[in-house]
Amino acid sequence: MGSEGRPGTVIHVTGFKKFHGVAGNPTETVVGNLREYVGKRGLPNGVTLGSCTVIETAGKGALNALYTLLNSAFPSNEEDPQLLPESSNAERIIWLHLGVNAGATKFAVECRALNEATFLYPDELGWQPQREPIVPEDGDTSHIREASLPVNEIVQALIKKGYDVTASNDAGRFVCNYVYYHSLHHSTKRGSKSLFVHVPLFTKINEEIQMQFVAALLEVLASI
Template sequence: MILLTGFEPFGGDTENPSIVAARSAAEELNRSGRPAVAVELPCVFATAPHALREALRTHQPELVVCTGLSARAASLTLERAALNVIDARIPDNSGAQPVDVPVVPGGPAAYFTTLPIKRALAALRAEGLPAVVSQSAGTFACNQVFYALMHELAAGTVRGGFVHVPPTGPGSADPEALVRALLVVVREALDPAADVSLGAGALA
């Protein structure tokens, strides 16, 4: 089973491209014979990690790809690291705005993704799909879910990680191309081969 997650609408929006893309990708995977499920997570600090853990227990996935919206992204963004901190610049959907709070008290300072993000980046570029690697998923709900996921998977062999999706619609990313890109990430992650070395770093 492949578990894909996305977030509920946030900030007054009527939909969130992350869960839309996750659902479409899950449908495509199921049609191709790969069992998959998409789960919508609340954009609420108090409940998102619990919802994620419930999804992990319910579906017992072999692969987990969590997604979230980045309003500043221009393409699919493959996240490298999750930080053990919540520092909310704006409130979540419940109005909570924690600052300098750990995701997991006493947990490691950070976790790296176990998705082959460099191999996925090369595959995406080969198919003409724009993508970048990001060194940090920020300090809002996306990072919280990313860190909570990697904390849950730390003792096992299940691959998992996080990707940010850009806004979709007129003048923004093509929703169909976004789903194709997500499927490429899944395809590469299902291949047990090690990641490759490919320059995709940042100066700051």
Template sequence: MLNDASRFSPAAKRVILLTGFDPFGGDMQNPSWLIAQALHGQRIAGHVVIAAQLPTVFDEALQHLQALVAAHQPALTLCLGQAGGRAALSLERIGININDARIADNRGHQPIDTPVVPGGPAAYFSTLPIKAMLRATLCAGVPCEVSQTAGTFVCNHVLYGLMHMLARGTGQAGARGGFVHVPWLPAQGTPHLPLRDMVRGIHTALWTAMLVQSDIALGAGATY
């Protein structure tokens, strides 16, 4: 299993870090990790994709992510998470500084109304060109949307924590990051998407994120 990215050290630190989570909430598999595994080792815009698995555990997930970012100095970090009930790849716009868990995480922790980072800003925006990624993914024939909320479970915890790390200078200068929620697999319920389509969509989104610095620079409109 590709859950220890420290064994993969390409030259010159030209890395895209792609993370997924382990299964949670009674599921036997998590599509976010299956997608990351499928793209491990791919070369995108001169960078190699390193896949790593995060635990679905508050605080522990961020500790693991911080170690990965510090070790690999990725130019871009994209974290993936499962969102049952969504019918499309959801490009998250914002992470908020709150943990409010509806269910317990994989270690039985269930924080209610606690900050991700005490004293941190109320929110961080993704630094990825989500509108450009949206258009490219839709053009590839994969359902996609811009999402205004990453929830308040471990996925939002990781998105906010990632953006806080990058804002404070963890990793290489100019590094960017964001988060995408993915639907269930067909075996998990409805709505769902086939794994091959989700892999294709994330591959397209990564290419776009590497080639486009920002939606503002591209002159991206508000179509979504």
């Protein structure tokens, strides 16, 4: 990885609102404060922080809003939104999704998403699927989509920066996995990149350290 980043890279970041058992989602705070924080810290040349959006902790009921958000990173005058970018000089677009794992004590970069929605409790819009495929056209619930960025390389770079972080092969079956799977599916069609990172509660790793971590993650993503 180089330290200067690639020209034309835009990184969009999402977090989640509250959900069952988590009244205060740390990713809502982190994403809400990220633009001001990065503005003070700075990013490598050629890298831009795009949208910073806090989304509903919901699956099917929030799907249209999710795809509207994902498509917003691309020119609105494209005739076919399913086509890959034709120009190699087009902006490199990265979607960074942040979610909380209330039982975690360290950061986790997710290697994959599973085509299965099995919610232990209803999402914030009342949906509670059981063993439903997230994207039916991909086949049954055993289908996996791998991260479109080099997870192990990212993890090692963050460890070198002093953060307690690991690679994870299980993003759960709740909304985090649901959003990640759709984002990876969308990225395949649109030529963007997608990554999901789970963070702990602020009681395990405080807000300032989490802000530092996400800013460092943006720098790592800019350089791969």
